[in-house]
Amino acid sequence: MMGPGPQALMASKFLKHLRPSTLKDQRGPGPPEEPPETAELVDDPDMAVRLSGTLSLSEDSLGSDTSDGTEGRLLEEPNAHPLLTQQLKEMWAHSHEHGVPIRLTFEVTEANIVRDIHAKYVMYTIYLLHSGQYDPSPAFVTCRYSDLERLRKSLRSHYPEQMNNVSFPRKRLHKNFTAETIAKRSRAFEQFLCHVSSVPTLRYSPQFLGFFYLSDMQKAQQLTCTGLYNLALPKLTNCWRLQEKLCPTWASTHRLIVLAGLVVCHQELDTLAEAQAYSEQAVALLQESQEQNMTFLIPFLQAHIQLSWRVGRDKMASEAALLKLKEAGHSTSNAPTLKEILIKETIN
Known part of the structure; x- marks a missing residue:
């Protein structure tokens, strides 16, 4: 089996960049970095712990699109087990030390570019994990952008008040298959699902x-x-x-x-x-x-x-x-x- 191509590796770097640590850096601030896209994530050290999901995508050009029909795979860390990434280790430690009532977290572990007879799309694999402890029985769902968008529309239709401030990545007319777009959407989907699941009315909705x-x-x-x-x-x-x-x-x-x-x-x-x-x-x-x-x-x-x-x-x-x-x-x-x-x- 072939290893991930350049596009997948680039997406992996972007995804890692967009996942800020849930613990404050004890080494002091480093040199400022230019974000790859304007209006991306409203960053804050405790964002992932509060599960407040505020990622949005701009319509700026993100580089060349890939349209040759080849399949690509996005892996956050090629050799990492999806159940025990550094982010989750830190979140668990932080929630244990400070008593933050986190019960469930979502993590995009793979994003595959798929092309069939009818369309080309990205299929995301999202793991659900109990936080605060090692989770021996992870569960996952695979879905497309359009699946999550239908979920958002359905929730907004039935629960407009609770969904009023829940962010979701905008549709793009071009460059949906670049590593940067895939990575940003992965991060956005995580925060969207975390936000929704933190509201009992939404979480237990049919x-x-x-x-x-x-x-x-x-x-x-x-x-x-x-x-x-x-x-x-x-x-x-x-x-x-x-x-x-x-x-x-x-x-x-x-x-x-x-x-x-x-x-x-x-x-x-x-x-x-x-x-x-x-x-x-x-x-x-x-x-x-x-x-x-x-x-x-x-x-x-x-x-x-x-x-x-x-x-x-x-x-x-x-x-x-x-x-x-x-x-x-x-x-x-x-x-x-x-x-x-x-x-x-x-x-x-």
Whole structure:
């Protein structure tokens, strides 16, 4: 595999330049640097910690465009693990020392220039990470500028007051594929998402949540229903990690559908310990919720009992819960299986 070309390396330098440290430099101010573009980021040492997102792009010429159809990749640091960049290390240290209530951060780790039959565009990979500690289960989303722009328009339509001061990079008629433009947009997208996620009304909105996992949920459902469990499983796993980071802790229908998919896929692929663990999480979620969803509770209890027996885990609590539901008049013998629920449920 070929290494990154000159354009990708240049973009990497720009992206690194646009990510100011979240800690104040203890060595004193250095020589002033000329910014590569006017009206870029309203800089301030604590900008990333406050998650205030104020990046905008000017329409100045940024150099020659690339239009030869070749693919390019932007990597912040060619040899760096995306989960532990210097920026995140510093942010974690800073938040731990000063008690800053940061829970979620966004980082663009890759930007690929793609050209298909219909168009040429940049595909961004954005990782979601819990800040303040090492995150062993990162989640990511891939999207284009147009995807994020649709998200912004949808949020502005439904929540105009909360979105009033949220900045977003402007469209450009030319030079969308230069390293500098890609790097600046990467930084802008990070701050845009951080800003939106810091406002509870926006973060828990169906528009914001759906942007991250709804499409993959629908694809995973199709794959599961056609028996392609090995292809559905990675999508479902990433969906679950996204939901763990973004969603409230209650047993929403979307969370339960993803858990049902994970149980079914692991069971069909004969990874029974994982299937049992996910069924146990689902039962706990449902039993902790104020309004128990019987459509899901009974099938998850039945799956948990069967899987616990097969892997040699305790199933007495689930058996007692199922018996209690039966005594309360709920039908347990004709309940649909998790796979049947996945086939019938409409995801929207």
